[in-house]
Amino acid sequence: MNWFTKTFSSTIGRKIIMSITGLFLCSFLVIHLIGNLQLFYTDGGEAFNVYSHFMGTNPIIRTMEIVLLLGFLFHIYDAIVLTRRNKASRPIGYANNRPEENSPWSSRNMGLLGTVILVFLIIHLWNFFVPARFGGLEPIVVDNVEYDNLYIKVVQSFKVWWYVLIYVLAMVALAYHLIHGFQSAFQTLGLTHKKYTPFIQKFGYAFSILICLGFAIIPLYFFFFFEL
Template identity: 85%
Template sequence: MNWFTKTFSSTVGRKIVMSVTGLFLCSFLVVHLIGNLQLFRNDGGAAFNLYSDFMAHNAIIRIMEIVLVLGFVFHIYDAVVLTRRNKAARPVDYANNHPEENSTWSSRNMGLLGTVILVFLIIHLWNFFVPARFGGLEGVVIEDVEYDNLYLKVVQSFQIWWYVLIYVISMVALAYHLIHGFQSAFQTLGLDHKKYTPFIQKFGVAFSVLVCLGFAAIPLYFFFFV
């Protein structure tokens, strides 16, 4: 186990963990967005509430939630460690080295983008996940069965302008974070090639923009049209 610990505590090892967990979290975003698209159905929130109930009580989903939390923890922890190591290895500030000539804004500000996303995640979980899992939601009857009305919580939350603003800004930050992180993950895992890298870059940008637009559209829709 000594070699395993040394490998994954090294800079290269931590970058691999960052890449794997990052790509795993990308898959979560897709699944989460598909579920949230139920909010657009014109059924008074029935489909979304049924989906939410399934997610809350399905044993496999609950196990995957633990895996997801571990993915977030490892991703965030390794990001902090790598950021500190990079700063220690680069005592001269970026401003003196003209980084804009050989790096993107998002690559130079992944720490800032990650912090914005983390703050949003805490707010988001407190506002939706905690009531959904631990009570505090009103009930709604669907086909003679009572369910937690998470849809009503969504409607109420997205009538608050500052929460909608925080949500949209966070999705912009997430898009920039993903655009750099997606390409970087493939490069770290050695999956880059002069023939395929341009496609990976374009796919990463398209994926990042479309997913984040999908999430941002939800609060904007409820704020302006519901």
């Protein structure tokens, strides 16, 4: 196992782990957004609460939550290690090299963007995931079955201006993070080709904008247009 440890603790190895976990987290974003779009149903939150109950009780989903958590932890840890290594190998820094001419802003600020996303994630999990998994939500009956009313918790949260602001800013940061990370992941994994790379770049850009816009629209809708 010595070769395995050396390989995946090297800079290249950590970049590979970053790429794989990043693409895995992208798939989670798609699934999570599809589930959240059920908030737009005009059924008083029944569909969303049934969906949330399924996600919280299905053993396969609960197992995948552990995999997802590990994916986040590996992604964050490797990002920290790689950032420190890059700084150590570049003592002079970008200032004297005109970075704006050599790399996009998102590429040079992945650490900052990642930090904003991490802070939001902690707040978001505390506000929704913890009550949903460990109690504290009001019950609601749907088709003679009692569910936790996560829907009303979401609606009430999206009526708080500072939470909506944090949410939207985090989605902007996530969009920039994904725009660079999506393309970079394919490049790191060696999946580049002069014929397909331009498509991957365009798809990554569109994916980043549409996914983050989809998430951002939800709190904005409830804050400006929805009445409790």
